[in-house]
Amino acid sequence: MRGSRMRQLIILIGISGSGKSTIAKEQEKVKQNTKRISSDELRLQLYGTLSEGNQHNARVFEIMNKTVFKELEEKDAIVYYDATNLSRKRRAHLYQEAKRRFTDVKVICQVVFCNPELAKLRQTYRIGDEAVPNDVIERQFMNLQVPRVSVDCDDIVLSGECWFDKGEVIAHRVRLTLRALVYYATDAFKPLLKLNYAPHESKWHTESIDVHILAVNNTAVQRYEAKDTSSFLAAAFHDLGKGYVKNRGINFGTSHYLTHEAVGAQILLNAIHCFGDLLELDKEECLEAVERVYQHMIAHQIRNGNWSEKTIKKWQVKHDISDELLINLLKFAEIDALCSIPVKEEGPA
Incomplete structure (x- = not known):
């Protein structure tokens, strides 16, 4: 029933090629009132290419945030914030602003794990400036700051690759x-x-x-x-x-x-x-x-x-x-x- 759910802002966290956009696109298809706002798509829309758009990140994220808050005005909206979102400080700013604007919003940080070597391999299938250089992938992996409840979110969801085999683990x-x-x-x-x-x-x-x-x-x-x-x-x-x-x-x-x-x-x-x-x-x-x-x-x-x-x-x-x-x-x-x-x-x- 419409209006029975809280507003949800889902901040995706992950290196380039981790599969964040794929997850958000799938949810957009199957869940009502779900919207994905992508930093890369905004760069293309505003500046024609990702490489040029990357030179104007402040403007890109200013517009992205305005768009996100506009979508959240719908009472039962689910909005995916699709960017690498590696910085806890930047996520905290978004979290605080969302809570200031909407008293009933639930902010979720969804971490999408990806081995950096797999992320590099996935870049070989991308064309032109869509391909992220290997050294950038490495820097992203090194600088991904884990989320913290009450600092940059209300809850944390873990998804993506498992780097350990649960069937083999004896967790002692x-x-x-x-x-x-x-x-x-x-x-x-x-x-x-x-x-x-x-x-x-x-x-x-x-x-x-x-x-x-x-x-x-x-x-x-x-x-x-x-x-x-x-x-x-x-x-x-x-x-x-x-x-x-x-x-x-x-x-x-x-x-x-x-x-x-x-x-x-x-x-x-x-x-x-x-x-x-x-x-x-x-x-x-x-x-x-x-x-x-x-x-x-x-x-x-x-x-x-x-x-x-x-x-x-x-x-x-x-x-x-x-x-x-x-x-x-x-x-x-x-x-x-x-x-x-x-x-x-x-x-x-």
Whole structure:
């Protein structure tokens, strides 16, 4: 019956070639009052080509947002916001504006997972400037920021590829080592995880990436309470993005691992998508584990005294970080630092 549903704004999140548009188009066909608003189609409509449209993103998204809010004026409208939507900050702005305009709107972030190598392959079937370059696909994957309920949405839906074989997984916290996760990963995703079998080549770590992850896992097992599965998940996944971001994109030619926390959080979110029902955690606990991975580098900044108390409070409010979660982040940062072996600085001769 018309008018019986809430307005819904569904923000699709995914790298180019992940299948976001396909999902939205299918829903547009089968669901009444469903509309897809596409950034790419707007670029073509306004500027004739995607390459030219990409030079005017501010204008494109200004018009896109106006169109979305216009469609949401229909009481039971379902609107798909079809763009990569990688930035949590940009999604949060859209979320806040939607809630300001419509008291009954439900905003859903739908993550569409895709192995970046598959996304690259799909670009070979696209023509002209519709094909996204490989380095752009890689940067998108490195910069996809996981959603957070009450920050950029009211609910999170997970879809797309599974990077782990649920039929093979024995979801026990002690078994979720890098070696186990490589074993459980699909054949297509194994190579990405295996990139973590590599030296850090950083002044902060003389140990290799895989050795560090294992040490954090083992220390977490010793320190955390037996039922604290969220903490074990954070320990297992926190640095799984390092192998991929190493010497790639913004990190090329450096010893930095910028955005590795975003990739690690994305991998954990996918694992929840694949076998989350075996973890004996409710959805809120699973998402808190994801947030611990996503925020763990900021916890180091706080622990090292680089942030003032006022700055910490602002960050907590902005990202809906409770005092309890902050405490857990700081506990984890302590373990993470304990398991790092920095290069010894030579003293004076």
